[in-house]
Amino acid sequence: MKTGSMKSSSMQSSSMKSSCMMSSSMKSRSTFCLPVLFAVLLAGCATGTGLTSVERLDLYRSHAGEPVDSIRYPARYTGWTPLGDGALALWTRPSEAWLVELSGPCQNLDHALTIAIDSRSGWLSSRFDRIYVNDSGLIPIPCQIDTIRPLDVKAIRMDEQKLREVRQQEKAAETSGS
Numbered sequence: 001m002k003t004g005s006m007k008s009s010s011m012q013s014s015s016m017k018s019s020c021m022m023s024s025s026m027k028s029r030s031t032f033c034l035p036v037l038f039a040v041l042l043a044g045c046a047t048g049t050g051l052t053s054v055e056r057l058d059l060y061r062s063h064a065g066e067p068v069d070s071i072r073y074p075a076r077y078t079g080w081t082p083l084g085d086g087a088l089a090l091w092t093r094p095s096e097a098w099l100v101e102l103s104g105p106c107q108n109l110d111h112a113l114t115i116a117i118d119s120r121s122g123w124l125s126s127r128f129d130r131i132y133v134n135d136s137g138l139i140p141i142p143c144q145i146d147t148i149r150p151l152d153v154k155a156i157r158m159d160e161q162k163l164r165e166v167r168q169q170e171k172a173a174e175t176s177g178s
Contacts, residue, residue, distance in 0.1 A: 011148035022058050053084040053110060060089055061158050064099040064149035070125040070149055071098060073117070082110045088131070089151060090124075097151040102133065106143035116140060125149065 028059070044063060051059065060083055081089040083103040090098045102109075116132040132140035150178045 018082075051163065053082070054150075056081075057083040057087055060087075060151060060156060060158055062098050063159070065152070067147045067149050070123040073119045073122050073124045073139065077117075080115055082112065085109050095153050097148040097153050097156075099147075099151050101149075102131070102146045103127075103144040103146040106112055106131070106133055107141050109133050109143070111135055117164040118142070 004101060077090060077092055079091040081091070083089060083099075085110075086106070086137045087099060087101045088109065090100050092098065112133040112135045114134045116134065118132060119125070120132045124145070126145050129145050131145060132142050134140045
């Protein structure tokens with residue numbers, strides 16, 4: 001699972017890469033970039049299930065509730081997970097997430113370094129608000145939100161754990177059978 005960082009539309013939207021490049025010296029750059037890189041790699045190792053983006057989206061959809069019109073826009077989100085080019089999981093707390101499906105393909109969502117959220121009302125609303133994808137280009141790509149659905153985070157984590165165990169057993173069987 002890939003995790004990313006986000007910025008509110010009221011904050012300047014810049015990527016981790018450009019933040020690293022804009023540091024004043026090599027020492028401050030490595031002080032900032034190394035912990036960020038380590039956290040991203042650790043998150044990827046801890047949650048990787050080996051699923052394709054289509055399989056991961058199906059898993060999240062199977063644990064999503066009914067669509068809601070809007071959710072409260074907290075000051076900060078804890079992260080996001082791309083689910084192909086048309087959806088993402090938006091983590092508002094470690095135990096709370098939302099499946100955000102977009103009204104069409106969102107270019108480079110799988111490879112985005114950061115996303116920004118355009119919400120002027122304090123609420124993130126389907127059909128009205130946008131997510132901006134920053135893939136280190138100069139202009140963030142706007143993607144219209146189609147639906148927002150609450151996720152059963154516990155069920156997703158349990159299924160991901162089961163999938164990891166199955167993959168480990170399959171790998172062990174392959175190595176012992178070879």
